Amino acid sequence: MPTEKANKEPVDYTPPLSPLETASLFEAIREAGFPLVGAVDLALARDAFRTHGDRYAAWIERGFHGEMAYLERGLERRLDPTLVLPAAKSVVVCAIPYRRRADPVDPAAPRYARYLQGPDYHKRLPEMLEGALAAWGASAKWKICVDTSAVLERSWAALAGLGWIGKNTLLINPKLGSYLFLATILLDRETGLGPSPLPNYCGNCTACLDGCPTSAFAGAGALDSRKCISYLTLEKRGEWSTVDETAKRKMGTWIAGCDVCQEVCPYNLKPSRLDETWPADARDSALVVEWEKLAGEDEAAYRERVRVSALSRVKFPEMRRNLENAKRNLSPT
Ligand code: B12
CATH class of the missing domain: 3.40.109 (NADH Oxidase)
Incomplete structure (x- = not known):
């Protein structure tokens, strides 16, 4: 019964x-x-x-x-x-x-965030x-x-x-x-597993907060996207009307995303043996670093280049904006 x-x-x-x-x-x-x-x-x-x-x-x-x-x-x-x-x-x-891979950083080349590789x-x-x-x-x-x-x-x-x-x-x-x-x-199935959070091992380190070129952290764990280079280059549409000149200069040569708050993190300093699991394929050809090639590209060519990459999130006018700023940042103030 x-x-x-x-x-x-x-x-x-x-x-x-x-x-x-x-x-x-x-x-x-x-x-x-x-x-x-x-x-x-x-x-x-x-x-x-x-x-x-x-x-x-x-x-x-x-x-x-x-x-x-x-x-x-x-x-x-x-x-x-x-x-x-x-x-x-x-x-x-x-x-x-x-x-x-850790890219050799050419200070004069335009920079893409690592997550765009592959x-x-x-x-x-x-x-x-x-x-x-x-x-x-x-x-x-x-x-x-x-x-x-x-x-x-x-x-x-x-x-x-x-x-x-x-x-x-x-x-x-x-x-x-x-x-x-x-x-x-x-x-739609239970696993029987409850929360099992790890302790926070950041300790007293503030390398990410101090290292952010545009001071985008309002405090530990609080990112103000409006100042974040990743947001400005990837997500913000149109002009950077609310970004002041000093911040634009501090964006350096990043043209899509930014890795500074990760590059300075001690937990990213030792290379991981699992670095190779993410497929390396021809799609890295989306990440062109030659200024001349980038400058000479029209919208159709750009769209074709980024079609299979996460870079396709950045539309042509915004990429132009990013490139102009990065290029300007190569010359001293
Ligand atoms: C919107 C978004 C952004 C925005 C806003 C980023 C942000 N910090 O929120 C922008 C465009 C700036 C961005 C940038 C980047 N992003 Co993003 N982004 C997202 C997205 C779509 C939503 C994130 C979100 O909800 N933010 C809202 C805020 C409130 O979230 P939060 O700061 O993380 O805080 C939450 C928790 O972390 C938690 N929390 C935070 N601190 C603490 C402390 C305590 C004590 C507790 C209890 C909880 C807690 O509480 C909050 C509410 O849930 C996620 C994908 C997704 N659907 O989740 C990817 C994601 C977070 N991004 C990712 C990546 C890779 C990036 C970049 C590294 C890309 C790049 N190189 O340019 C940068 C990193 C910049 C940074 N420091 O965050 C990865 C992160 C992987 C990881 N290891 O964490 C995600 C998860 C995408 C993915 N599927 O892999 N991103």
Whole structure:
């Protein structure tokens, strides 16, 4: 005879994963190329996640998102993953290092952030994870989220124990540093895993806060995007009307993204043996560094060059703006 409890089960009831099923999911994800993987159940993380949600709301309140209106629009969904996938019961978090090489820095060349090397991660990571989930073979509903979904990836990664959130706001793994891509999988099965955050090992170090060329940190863990070179070169559309001359000069030769708050981080100084996991492929031809080539390129040629790269986020007029500023910064004030 069915118990009363069983009669009250909601129709979409899905049983928790067995420890073996969770272990085989993690294994499939590692096999697919992600050395870091963890998970946390929404029900078990509710209290711990609230602090993250509050921080996010306060960040928006201070206007630190600049003109990234999607971050404001998606507020509610970011605070509740079941608004992204109604059946979600757990969040599986995966990370893969993207730094393949430390580029010799030519002070006279235009600079791209390292994450732009290789294929477009918005496309490649979901493909890799779809493969892993298919290989896992268990019955489950899921949604893979990489960057563009309304999911607080760093918060979930920290709660799943993949690293801690540093003063530069990046997720730092004690062994692999912070040159990592994050991806989350919202899953309709519980894993039985609660939050397992690592201690914050930033200590007294303030290298990232002090090193930021444009003083974009309002404090430890509080980035004012409006001053961040990454935001200004990648996300800000149109003119930099609110950026003063001194800040424009301090942007140096960065033309897409910026890595300074990671370059100065002690956790990124020792090369990782996993540096090579992110595929090196022909798509690096998107990252042209010759001034003459860049100056002579029209919009059609630019679009074709960046089509398969995450650089395609930067439209032609904005790239022109970035290049002009970087070129000007080569000559003394
Ligand atoms: C918007 C965005 C940006 C914006 C704003 C950055 C920012 N700091 O918020 C801009 C354009 C500036 C940006 C830049 C970069 N980004 Co970005 N970005 C995002 C995006 C889409 C959302 C981030 C967000 O929600 N910000 C809002 C603020 C409030 O979040 P936050 O500062 O991280 O704080 C949250 C938590 O970290 C937590 N938290 C922070 N500190 C503390 C402390 C305590 C005690 C607690 C409890 C919680 C806590 O609370 C907050 C609420 O959740 C994510 C992808 C995603 N969907 O999550 C990628 C992402 C964060 N970016 C990424 C990358 C790689 C970069 C760049 C390195 C690219 C580059 N080289 O130019 C730079 C780094 C600049 C920097 N220092 O952040 C990676 C980061 C990987 C990592 N190791 O952390 C992500 C996760 C994309 C991905 N899928 O891999 N980015």
